[in-house]
Amino acid sequence: xxxxxxxxxxxxxxxLSLAACVVYEPVPVPAQxxxxxxxxxxxxxxxxxxxxxxxxxxxxxxQIRGSRNGVPATVDVSRQADGSVQVRFxxxxxxxxELFKQTYARRMGR
Numbered sequence: 001x002x003x004x005x006x007x008x009x010x011x012x013x014x015x016l017s018l019a020a021c022v023v024y025e026p027v028p029v030p031a032q033x034x035x036x037x038x039x040x041x042x043x044x045x046x047x048x049x050x051x052x053x054x055x056x057x058x059x060x061x062x063q064i065r066g067s068r069n070g071v072p073a074t075v076d077v078s079r080q081a082d083g084s085v086q087v088r089f090x091x092x093x094x095x096x097x098e099l100f101k102q103t104y105a106r107r108m109g110r
Contacts, residue, residue: 008098013102023055026048026079031052036077036085038108039077039087039108040059040077041107042104043064043075043077043087043104044057046052046066046100046103046104046105046106046107047052047066047073047075047103049103049106049107050068050096050099050100051068051099052066052067052068052073052100052104053066053067053068053097054066059077062076062078063077064076064077064094068093069093070090071091071092071093071096072092073089073090073091073093073096074089074090075087075089075090075100076090079093085092087104089104089105091107
């Protein structure tokens with residue numbers, strides 16, 4: 001009788017200890033934009049900040065085309081083999097090139 005009571009008490013304590021276990025769900029971490037997406041957005045925004053009217057922007061090809069005061073401007077955004085992203089700006093307007101450089105650096109937090 002004492003043995004049966006001890007067995008029941010042990011089973012009761014074991015089941016109660018399992019009920020006290022807590023399993024926490026992992027906290028979801030918001031996805032960060034890729035380096036390419038960050039650079040792409042900064043390049044498009046920098047052109048607009050510099051007063052360029054963007055005519056086309058194709059993230060798949062990495063080309064952004066536009067003009068300011070009739071002078072064309074082109075930006076090429078490309079992925080490099082080492083995982084970095086390169087931005088090339090082309091325009092005959094040297095003042096616009098400098099303005100793009102400044103606005104792009106500001107948007108990239110530099």
